[in-house]
Amino acid sequence: MMSxxxxxxxxxxxxxxxxxxxxxxxxxxxxxxxxxxxxxxxALNRYYYQASIPAKDASLLARLPTPDLRREWRRRLVDHxxxxxxxxxxxxxxxxxxxxxxDRDYVTSLAGLLPATRFAVDAYVRFVREKSLxxxxxxxxxxxxxxxxxxxxxxxxxRNYDFVxxxxxxxxxxxxxQAPQDVAFALAYVKEHADTAEKQQQVLAALRFKCDLLWSxxxxxxxxxxxxxxxxxxxxxx
Amino acid sequence: MMSxxxxxxxxxxxxxxxxxxxxxxxxxxxxxxxxxxxxxxxALNRYYYQASIPAKDASLLARLPTPDLRREWRRRLVDHxxxxxxxxxxxxxxxxxxxxxxDRDYVTSLAGLLPATRFAVDAYVRFVREKSLxxxxxxxxxxxxxxxxxxxxxxxxxRNYDFVxxxxxxxxxxxxxQAPQDVAFALAYVKEHADTAEKQQQVLAALRFKCDLLWSxxxxxxxxxxxxxxxxxxxxxx
Numbered sequence: 001m002m003s004x005x006x007x008x009x010x011x012x013x014x015x016x017x018x019x020x021x022x023x024x025x026x027x028x029x030x031x032x033x034x035x036x037x038x039x040x041x042x043a044l045n046r047y048y049y050q051a052s053i054p055a056k057d058a059s060l061l062a063r064l065p066t067p068d069l070r071r072e073w074r075r076r077l078v079d080h081x082x083x084x085x086x087x088x089x090x091x092x093x094x095x096x097x098x099x100x101x102x103d104r105d106y107v108t109s110l111a112g113l114l115p116a117t118r119f120a121v122d123a124y125v126r127f128v129r130e131k132s133l134x135x136x137x138x139x140x141x142x143x144x145x146x147x148x149x150x151x152x153x154x155x156x157x158x159r160n161y162d163f164v165x166x167x168x169x170x171x172x173x174x175x176x177x178q179a180p181q182d183v184a185f186a187l188a189y190v191k192e193h194a195d196t197a198e199k200q201q202q203v204l205a206a207l208r209f210k211c212d213l214l215w216s217x218x219x220x221x222x223x224x225x226x227x228x229x230x231x232x233x234x235x236x237x238x
Numbered sequence: 239m240m241s242x243x244x245x246x247x248x249x250x251x252x253x254x255x256x257x258x259x260x261x262x263x264x265x266x267x268x269x270x271x272x273x274x275x276x277x278x279x280x281a282l283n284r285y286y287y288q289a290s291i292p293a294k295d296a297s298l299l300a301r302l303p304t305p306d307l308r309r310e311w312r313r314r315l316v317d318h319x320x321x322x323x324x325x326x327x328x329x330x331x332x333x334x335x336x337x338x339x340x341d342r343d344y345v346t347s348l349a350g351l352l353p354a355t356r357f358a359v360d361a362y363v364r365f366v367r368e369k370s371l372x373x374x375x376x377x378x379x380x381x382x383x384x385x386x387x388x389x390x391x392x393x394x395x396x397r398n399y400d401f402v403x404x405x406x407x408x409x410x411x412x413x414x415x416q417a418p419q420d421v422a423f424a425l426a427y428v429k430e431h432a433d434t435a436e437k438q439q440q441v442l443a444a445l446r447f448k449c450d451l452l453w454s455x456x457x458x459x460x461x462x463x464x465x466x467x468x469x470x471x472x473x474x475x476x
Contacts, residue, residue, distance in 0.1 A: 018471040115450035116457060119357035126364065208472070212353035215470050216458070219354060222468075223461035230460075232453050233256040234446070 004191040007200050011187075011207055015145040018211035021152070025218040028226065030152045032160020036100065037238030039161065041225045043097045044236055045117040045217065047107050050093040050171075052121045054080045056128040060136050072185050079178050092171040099168025112236030116220035120213040127209060134193050138206035140186050142214060143179040150175055242429040245438055249425075249445055253383040256449035259390070263456040266464065268390045270398020274338065275476030277399065279463045281335045282474055283355040283455065285345050288331040288409075290359045292318045294366040298374050310423050317416050330409040337406025350474030354458035358451040365447060372431050376444035378424050380452060381417040388413055 002010065020026055028034050029042060057076045064070045082088030087095075097107045106112065128136040150172045157164045194200045224231040231237055240248065258264055266272050267280060295314045302308045320326030325333075335345045344350065366374040388410045395402045432438045462469040469475055 024466075024468065114454075115447075116354055116358070116454045119361040119451065119454065120354070122364075123357040123360060126360075209353075212470065212472070213357065216352075216354045216357065219458065219461050219468070219470060220454070222466070223457050228262075228460070228465045230262065230457070232450065232457060234450070 001197040014207050019145040020214040021149040023218040025222040030156025036163050038225045040100045049121050056125045059129045096168050114220045114235050120216050135206040138190050138203040139210040142210050143183045146179045239435040252445050257383040258452040259387040261456040263460040268394025274401050276463050278338045287359050294363045297367045334406050352458045352473050358454050373444040376428050376441040377448040380448050381421045384417045
């Protein structure tokens with residue numbers, strides 16, 4: 001069994017190898033190498049991920065045993081669904097798809113979604129619903145790595161695309177403070193509750209699984225819209 | 239509401255557009271354009287699909303209401319799992335991966351699987367478990383189109399690859415007679431039980447879903463091992 005510090009180091013090593021900040025599609029995106037249609041395809045598909053986050057958080061919340069823990073996790077639902085006055089992350093993501101000129105009904109209908117996006121996102125929601133609470137919480141730890149990818153995305157996209165504004169990228173700004181707050185709790189929980197070698201391995205596998213599903217979403221976008229550029233039947237075509 | 243004949247025609251039209259016989263990876267595979275390592279990647283990933291078929295059939299079988307229907311569906315389990323004397327489809331698939339020189343423990347460990355393969359196959363097993371019996375049965379109807387793809391695969395691979403023999407392709411031969419028998423039952427069931435416009439639409443959506451998940455498995459193989467050729471972290475590397 002590892003020390004808690006060694007477990008954290010092992011988690012960070014997974015991110016260093018597998019987090020989608022290293023994916024070629026991410027480099028194209030923030031490097032200004034994509035067309036507006038390719039950025040649209042990204043935003044359209046990523047909408048399904050954003051829209052599914054509250055479902056996974058609600059099913060995790062439903063299994064937390066104490067008011068303290070539930071309040072902590074409930075904050076994530078507020079962040080994503082809003083409070084009726086301030087828009088949440090899902091609404092802010094739609095501001096991005098609006099800003100890119102995508103029809104909102106088309107986006108929320110999911111009609112143009114890549115099947116691979118649906119399979120990956122659904123796998124995440126089910127993982128959280130079906131695995132142990134410890135594994136479900138551990139799967140959220142990709143947020144340890146998200147401030148870097150967000151700052152690359154925001155600065156790169158603002159610099160490189162004239163069709164992107166600070167307003168359309170408003171999704172990301174609150175995430176820069178929300179994610180570290182989420183991580184502080186989840187990482188402490190995991191370090192405390194992964195108290196056998198077997199549980200530590202489960203935690204590492206959960207983070208690997210989560211990295212894989214983020215990565216495979218970019219694989220599918222890259223395949224369909226960049227190289228070789230073959231969107232499957234029924235998917236969004238620019 | 240359509241007539242039963244119009245429903246069958248609509249099902250066949252979905253196959254004509256979306257069945258993976260039209261995927262570029264399939265053309266490369268049977269056309270002899272792949273390296274042995276690329277064929278290995280295909281066989282390795284497809285193993286997980288083959289190995290999961292009995293799980294989906296067993297969960298469907300568990301929901302069938304009569305001995306007649308259960309006996310009919312039970313035949314599929316015999317086809318895939320064997321009878322202890324004659325090998326089933328899963329075992330015959332391993333003869334293919336053996337013949338390609340893949341280590342059997344490595345194949346069955348799933349360690350080198352593309353995450354996208356896992357997400358797509360798991361989505362299928364869950365679809366069958368969670369949707370209505372009618373939709374679950376309808377999702378099997380890609381077998382309407384499989385004799386064509388199988389005969390293209392077998393004849394093309396035997397002609398074009400010196401590392402493939404009739405023995406390693408023994409998986410496919412019984413499928414040419416099993417699939418039409420399966421289809422005769424499933425298609426008749428669907429035509430009889432899809433007795434409202436809404437159920438007919440569910441049946442068509444189920445077949446579209448199934449085509450999508452076969453297609454997306456080839457997308458992922460093509461992306462990782464052909465073009466641009468970027469296997470995700472942890473996946474099989476030749």
